[in-house]
Amino acid sequence: MQERYEFKEIEAKWQRIWAEQDSYTVPDFSDRPKYYCLEMFPYPSGKLHMGHVRNYSIGDVVARFKTMQGYNVLHPMGWDAFGLPAENAAIKHGAIHPAHWTVENIDTMRAQLKQLGLSYDWNREVATCHPGYYKWTQWLFLQLYQHGLAYKKKSAVNWCPSCATVLANEQVKEGSCERCDSVVEKRELEQWFLKITNYADRLLADLEKLSGWPDKVKIMQKNWIGRSEGAEVNFPIEGMDESVAIYTTRPDTIYGVTYMVLAPEHPLVEKLIEGKPQAGQIREFVKQVRNLSELARTSTEAEKIGLFTGAYCINPVNGDKVPIMVANYVLLEYGTGAVMAVPAHDQRDFEFARKYNLPIRVVIQPEGVTLDPGAMIEAFEDEGLMVNSGQFNGTPSRQGISAVIKYLQEQGLGEGRVNYRLRDWLISRQRYWGAPIPIIYCDQCGAVPVPDAELPVMLPMDVAFKPTGRSPLAEHEDFVHTTCPSCGGPACRETDTMDTFMCSSFYYYRYTSPRDETSAWDGDKVRQWLPVDQYIGGVEHAILHLLYSRFITKVLFDMQLVGNDEPFTNLLTQGMVLKDGAKMSKSKGNVVSPEDIVAKYGADTARLFILFASPPERDLEWSDQGVEGSYRFLNRVWRLVAPLGDLLAAGEYTGRTGSLVGINKDMRRITHLAIKKVTEDVGNRFNFNTAVSAIMELVNTIYQYREVPEFDRDAGVMREAVESLLLLLAPFAPHITEELWALTGHKGSIHAQPWPQYSPEALVEDEITIVVQLNGKVRDRILVPAGISADAMREMVLKQEKVQALIGDKKVVKVIPVPGKLVNIVVK
RNA sequence: GCGGGCGUGGCGGAACGGCAGACGCGCUGGACUUAGGAUCCAGUGGGGCAACUCGUGGAGGUUCAAAUCCUCUCGCCCGCACCA
Numbered sequence: 001m002q003e004r005y006e007f008k009e010i011e012a013k014w015q016r017i018w019a020e021q022d023s024y025t026v027p028d029f030s031d032r033p034k035y036y037c038l039e040m041f042p043y044p045s046g047k048l049h050m051g052h053v054r055n056y057s058i059g060d061v062v063a064r065f066k067t068m069q070g071y072n073v074l075h076p077m078g079w080d081a082f083g084l085p086a087e088n089a090a091i092k093h094g095a096i097h098p099a100h101w102t103v104e105n106i107d108t109m110r111a112q113l114k115q116l117g118l119s120y121d122w123n124r125e126v127a128t129c130h131p132g133y134y135k136w137t138q139w140l141f142l143q144l145y146q147h148g149l150a151y152k153k154k155s156a157v158n159w160c161p162s163c164a165t166v167l168a169n170e171q172v173k174e175g176s177c178e179r180c181d182s183v184v185e186k187r188e189l190e191q192w193f194l195k196i197t198n199y200a201d202r203l204l205a206d207l208e209k210l211s212g213w214p215d216k217v218k219i220m221q222k223n224w225i226g227r228s229e230g231a232e233v234n235f236p237i238e239g240m241d242e243s244v245a246i247y248t249t250r251p252d253t254i255y256g257v258t259y260m261v262l263a264p265e266h267p268l269v270e271k272l273i274e275g276k277p278q279a280g281q282i283r284e285f286v287k288q289v290r291n292l293s294e295l296a297r298t299s300t301e302a303e304k305i306g307l308f309t310g311a312y313c314i315n316p317v318n319g320d321k322v323p324i325m326v327a328n329y330v331l332l333e334y335g336t337g338a339v340m341a342v343p344a345h346d347q348r349d350f351e352f353a354r355k356y357n358l359p360i361r362v363v364i365q366p367e368g369v370t371l372d373p374g375a376m377i378e379a380f381e382d383e384g385l386m387v388n389s390g391q392f393n394g395t396p397s398r399q400g401i402s403a404v405i406k407y408l409q410e411q412g413l414g415e416g417r418v419n420y421r422l423r424d425w426l427i428s429r430q431r432y433w434g435a436p437i438p439i440i441y442c443d444q445c446g447a448v449p450v451p452d453a454e455l456p457v458m459l460p461m462d463v464a465f466k467p468t469g470r471s472p473l474a475e476h477e478d479f480v481h482t483t484c485p486s487c488g489g490p491a492c493r494e495t496d497t498m499d500t501f502m503c504s505s506f507y508y509y510r511y512t513s514p515r516d517e518t519s520a521w522d523g524d525k526v527r528q529w530l531p532v533d534q535y536i537g538g539v540e541h542a543i544l545h546l547l548y549s550r551f552i553t554k555v556l557f558d559m560q561l562v563g564n565d566e567p568f569t570n571l572l573t574q575g576m577v578l579k580d581g582a583k584m585s586k587s588k589g590n591v592v593s594p595e596d597i598v599a600k601y602g603a604d605t606a607r608l609f610i611l612f613a614s615p616p617e618r619d620l621e622w623s624d625q626g627v628e629g630s631y632r633f634l635n636r637v638w639r640l641v642a643p644l645g646d647l648l649a650a651g652e653y654t655g656r657t658g659s660l661v662g663i664n665k666d667m668r669r670i671t672h673l674a675i676k677k678v679t680e681d682v683g684n685r686f687n688f689n690t691a692v693s694a695i696m697e698l699v700n701t702i703y704q705y706r707e708v709p710e711f712d713r714d715a716g717v718m719r720e721a722v723e724s725l726l727l728l729l730a731p732f733a734p735h736i737t738e739e740l741w742a743l744t745g746h747k748g749s750i751h752a753q754p755w756p757q758y759s760p761e762a763l764v765e766d767e768i769t770i771v772v773q774l775n776g777k778v779r780d781r782i783l784v785p786a787g788i789s790a791d792a793m794r795e796m797v798l799k800q801e802k803v804q805a806l807i808g809d810k811k812v813v814k815v816i817p818v819p820g821k822l823v824n825i826v827v828k
Numbered sequence: 829g830c831g832g833g834c835g836u837g838g839c840g841g842a843a844c845g846g847c848a849g850a851c852g853c854g855c856u857g858g859a860c861u862u863a864g865g866a867u868c869c870a871g872u873g874g875g876g877c878a879a880c881u882c883g884u885g886g887a888g889g890u891u892c893a894a895a896u897c898c899u900c901u902c903g904c905c906c907g908c909a910c911c912a
Contacts (some may be wrong), residue, residue: 174909216832216907223831223908230912248912261912298910334911341912348910421911542907612836613851619905621840625853633852690842693851700851703868706853771847776893778847816892821846826892 005638007602011735015114023749024119026074028525030514031459035071036529038508038568039062040537040545044105044127045085048112050584050610050622053594058574058606058688059536060118064731065117067680068755076511076530077113077120079106081129084163086180090465098433098462102129112594116603117734121752124514125506126502134435135456136510136520137503139476140552141427142438142449149195149555152447156265156290157426159187164469165430166191168499169423170224170544175298186290186297192437192496193424196551200225200420203550212570214617217542222753224543226421228738231405232336233414235260235313235535237272238321244268244313247335247419251408252400255389256313256342256363260324261306262569263332264289269309272324276310282326285564289328295330304329304352315340316413317404318390327352335419343379344371350379353410363701364397425498425548432463432472434497442484442491450778451485472496504545506551508532508567520561525564539573546571572686575619577610584622592622604733605631611688611732636735637699637729640706641722646745664714667705668762671721674698675758678728679778688732695728727756771822779806790817797823 018024039059042052056077063075079102085562086098106127113120126133144150158167166189171178196203204225207218228251237243244260262269264286273279289297296302306327313324329348330339343360353360360373366384366828386395395403408414428437430586436457438450450457460479463472473479473495484491506520512529513521537545549567552666557565576583579590597606609630614620674694681691702721705713722744730737732749741750765786772780780802784793792815797803803825810827817823 173907219832220907225907226911228911246912250912302910304910329912331911339912346912348912351910417909450911539906615841618834618841623840623853626840629852636867689840690851693842696851714833769847773846773893776846776891781847816846818846818893822893823845824892 003642005635005642005736006090007604007634007736010739011115011117011603014738015117015736017196018117018119018149018749019114023153023751024075024121025123026072026121027243029528030072032070032072034074035066035530036074036508036532037066038074038076038511038532038536040535040541041507042082042109043079043083043506044102044109046105046108048109048594050592050594053116053606054574054577054610054616054620055536055538056113056116056118057610058572058686059534060116060607060734061611061682061688061731062534062536062686063119063732064751065755067751068727068731068753069683069753074124074511076124076126077118077122078124078507078511080500080504081106081127082134082434082497082503083113084165084431086432087465097461098465099129102127102433110673112598115229115598116607118592119734122513122735126434126507126514128500128507128511129433131458132515132517133455133461133510134503136451136506137435137498138438138455138457139452139520140506141435141498142452142455142500143559143561144194144555145439145449147555147559148462150192151195151199152190152192154188154190155192156186157189159185161185162288163431166426166428168426168501168502170425170547177294186292191426191428192439192494193426194551196425196548197420197422199551199554200227200422201418201552203547204751206550206554206566209566210569210571213568214539214571214573217546217571217573220542221547224547226424228419228421230401230417230419231408231414232338232417233316233408235266235316235322235340237324238312238314240271240311241266242783244324244338244659245336246338246340247417248340250342250345250401251404251414252386252389252392252395252397253342253345253363254315254317254340254359255386255392256344256806257320257322257340258343258361259314259322259341261330261339261341261349261352262309262324263328263330263337263802264326264328265332266337268338269326272309272311275451278307282307282309285326291329297467298331302328302441304348306352306356316411317407323358325356333423334421340828344373344376345379345381347379350376361388414760416817417424423550425499427502428496429499430469430471430496432459432465432497435459435472435498435503436497437494439494440482440484440491441494442487442489444489445486445491448484448486448491455744459497471497473497501545501548505548506556508549509556509562523561525559530562531564531566532568534570534572535568536572536574538576542573572616574616575614577620577622579622581621592624597627601627601631602634602735604736608634608692608732612692613689615687615689633696633699634733636703637725638736638740640699640702641726641740642743644722663705663708663712664717667701667714667717667721669765670698670701671717671724672758672762674728675756676763679755679758682731691728692732695725695732696739698725698728724756726750727753768820770820771795772800772803773822773824774806775826776824779803786820788819790819791818793817793823797825823824 012535037059039055063073067073081102084103085740089101090096090098101349158172160167160177160182162180163177167177172184176183204227207222210218216715226250230247231251232245232247234243234245275281304327306325308564309326310323312322315322341349343349344362345364354717362373363386365371365387371380381566386392386397386400392400392403436459438457440448440450442448460476463476465472476588480492482491482493509521509526512525516522553567554565556562579592582588582590584591590820606768609627612630613626678691681687726741737752767783769781770784771778772782782800794815807827812825813828814826
């Protein structure tokens with residue numbers, strides 16, 4: 001029965017026992033220090049893919065390791081269960097309801113996760129599509145609403161024609177829908193937004209606190225928030241009692257303004273052109289630009305097109321009369337939607353000016369060169385001295401920025417201003433399968449929030465899933481018609497649902513109180529568990545989920561609903577799983593199914609391979625032969641340990657390195673070296689691949705040790721080596737180690753054992769081999785006593801006959817002894 | 829264009845500035861076998877009979893010593909991209 005490694009039986013058996021014994025149920029409060037290990041919860045798309053397996057294998061090693069190290073580890077799992085694929089499946093196949101589709105997928109994927117032997121506390125499972133969960137999504141929305149952070153606004157928004165809904169800016173990649181790749185259109189719609197821009201400064205500044213995050217992610221967030229410093233300046237319009245506000249980061253170039261540009265959608269455009277001969281032409285142009293896709297509109301490649309409005313404004317610093325243009329390269333959403341054009345010192349303005357024959361005036365002069373506007377082939381955007389700038393002539397441009405701002409402020413012409421690229425988060429979705437926005441519209445009272453006591457606003461089951469561009473909920477009479485909570489009169493419900501990123505922005509709080517029906521979470525529990533100590537997931541959420549979660553956390557912190565102002569202390573972004581150098585995908589036909597691998601080799605092999613093949617942040621190249629190798633290794637462990645049986649228990653630890661000699665001492669040293677290496681690689685560096693290789697080396701050494709005649713072997717050393725091996729391997733391959741732990745006469749789960757400690761004294765060698773270098777090249781190796789001093793080392797090396805022969809008649813210039821490593825002799 | 833990352837054997841990958849290639853895959857040879865695609869042992873960067881020598885994308889530099897630090901350069905990957 002113990003002869004072969006029967007992974008199927010072993011894995012099924014222990015999964016059953018763990019479930020029966022609630023082995024991974026975590027108490028909220030404990031004497032042990034807390035550790036919150038979290039992996040990004042999956043969208044229940046159907047079945048697990050290798051990316052999931054990688055993500056969750058990494059998390060499980062961390063969770064099991066920290067548990068063995070004595071922490072009370074919260075390690076939950078749930079489902080990001082609202083979203084379009086469920087609804088699209090319903091549209092396509094007709095018969096199946098998104099709710100059923102989702103629940104079935106969850107059941108399948110939960111079973112798959114359990115087959116992987118992941119140590120989740122399943123009592124805490126949440127699904128965002130469950131009314132018991134989305135009640136709190138709606139509650140969260142109302143909290144934001146009541147604090148003035150949720151508002152409805154009509155504006156040009158991103159519309160995905162294929163998904164038939166609007167999208168947040170974060171969900172548009174290169175002008176296309178990040179989900180389905182359709183080209184996104186602009187539509188003028190009234191939508192719900194969250195004021196994430198109120199938090200722009202803190203979201204940016206607090207990136208500093210996140211020392212446990214990859215720089216890559218922090219830089220991406222920094223760029224996305226896009227802070228810039230500059231000035232807002234008012235340019236009076238000639239002949240009108242109006243002025244045009246512009247935003248510039250280069251107030252030092254204000255004397256070089258030769259024209260003004262408004263975004264086509266700018267509200268002033270219509271006023272400026274009214275009654276002017278070019279009015280018709282401009283209206284036509286504005287219409288054209290509006291109809292362009294986001295991609296065509298914002299492409300750097302696109303030609304800059306503009307028209308003169310016929311109006312002029314006055315440069316407030318020098319009284320110059322400058323023409324006002326309308327052009328496609330100015331965006332309404334950024335800054336004030338209007339820019340002052342300084343063609344000499346801005347490349348875009350330069351190109352535009354050349355094309356339309358607008359004047360170019362140099363106001364920043366680089367040192368040693370005189371710029372000639374006529375001869376310039378590109379704008380000069382670097383620093384220099386201010387010229388043609390009145391009182392500022394001779395000021396270095398860098399100082400000029402603040403000097404001009406100061407002047408503008410004193411004169412009441414403008415002021416310093418900080419601008420962000422970040423825009424408010426659009427959360428309305430014109431789709432069914434999401435959390436309904438809990439707002440009621442009453443003719444008398446306007447928009448009225450649904451009272452907390454009436455939450456959740458239930459999603460009706462009987463709806464028609466036609467992608468009409470309106471929410472399917474709008475077609476559902478019983479849902480739409482209601483009474484006003486304020487006046488009791490007839491009223492209509494909001495029929496849009498929320499962006500699913502709203503659901504996933506707080507699930508890590510809900511895990512602390514998953515079944516609480518009276519509050520989103522228990523304050524004590526949240527303060528006990530949060531922030532998440534280690535968050536693990538794909539880098540694709542670098543901006544989306546991770547930025548939204550930081551925003552929501554700060555809002556909750558300000559409302560004193562949580563005690564942490566950042567959600568995730570440490571972040572690990574794992575690389576993709578590739579096959580033949582490309583991301584696994586159905587269309588490429590290079591998908592390896594986790595099911596097949598688990599069926600053929602078992603979960604332990606699958607986990608071990610994935611952790612061994614590559615460090616976690618890097619992409620992982622799938623290799624069937626590599627999987628075979630991991631399988632072979634586990635078999636090798638099995639054959640090594642299983643036959644020992646109860647014999648192992650007979651060996652007593654000597655714990656006395658001093659009395660050990662030769663092979664026994666070596667075996668003990670290797671054991672403790674492995675403990676040290678695995679502890680450091682898993683605990684500090686997350687280098688699971690090198691941790692596994694250290695375990696492999698331990699196994700190889702034990703194999704050699706086993707060949708030593710029994711008379712010469714130390715039973716205690718053997719026992720310690722094998723037990724350490726099992727304990728070190730336990731987080732990686734939980735089933736086989738559990739089985740072998742039991743087989744070798746141990747009581748209790750291996751996963752409940754304390755993590756082994758290495759003894760520094762066991763690592764000490766009597767003698768070590770050091771390298772002798774001549775001019776940095778390895779020429780010899782000699783054996784020296786381990787604790788030898790640098791001076792003694794130098795002397796010993798120089799005494800060697802071979803070394804003297806190597807030196808010959810050359811002159812020894814310098815000898816550099818590096819204790820424990822080498823001696824380098826520099827000769828001439 | 830801007831920002832970030834990565835270039836090491838046939839392959840995945842190791843190397844606090846200190847023996848390049850740990851560990852694994854693959855390959856070669858051997859053992860055990862009726863057989864082996866199981867297992868065990870040995871070998872395995874290139875060149876050379878050898879002493880040696882050349883080797884971490886390329887070119888320089890710093891250093892007693894560089895895959896590692898600096899400068900330039902080439903290639904690949906990722907993110908952002910008219911943000912005034």
